[in-house]
Amino acid sequence: MSLNALPPVAKSFFAFCKKCDADRYHVVLAHTSSTSAKIKCEICGSQKTYSLPKAQTRTGKPLTGAAKAKREQTLSARKSSHRNEYDMLMSNEGAQTVTYNMKNKFEKNQKLQHPKFGLGFIKDAASDKIEVVFEDEVRTLVHNR
Incomplete structure (x- = not known):
C-alpha cells in the first residue's frame, strides 16, 4: 500500500490501534472520503476512522498577511x-x-x-x-x- 492511496475495502493492513495500544492489523470496512476510511481492529474489534498521512512540508504553514510582510521587510533590510x-x-x-x-x-x-x-x-x-x-x-x- 502506498502512502497516498487508501487500502481497498475488505483488505487488512497494519496500523496503530489506540485501544490495544499497539500496531495491529485492521480491516477496511468502507471508504468515507478520498482520504479517509472506516477501519476495524482484528484483535479488539474497535472501530475508528483512518486518514492518509499528510505530506510534511519543510517550512510548515506558508506565511500570510502581516507575518509575510514582516519577513519580507526583514530580509530586504x-x-x-x-x-x-x-x-x-x-x-x-x-x-x-x-x-x-x-x-x-x-x-x-x-x-x-x-x-x-x-x-x-x-x-x-x-x-x-x-x-x-x-x-x-x-x-x-x-x-x-
Missing part, C-alpha cells in the same frame, strides 16, 4: 544593510586582491577572489578561519591548512 557594507569595503583601493586557496594564509583587510562566491573582502582573520564579506552574504572560510 538585512540584504540592503549587507549590500551597503560590501560596497563600502570594496571601495577600499589600497587592499590587494588575492586568489582563495585553503592552504594559503590570509590577512585582515584583503580583497579575496573566490572561485565559487566571487569577489569578497576579508573582514576578520583568525589562525584557521576568515570571515569574508561577499556580495550576497558573509561567509566563514578555512585557511592556513
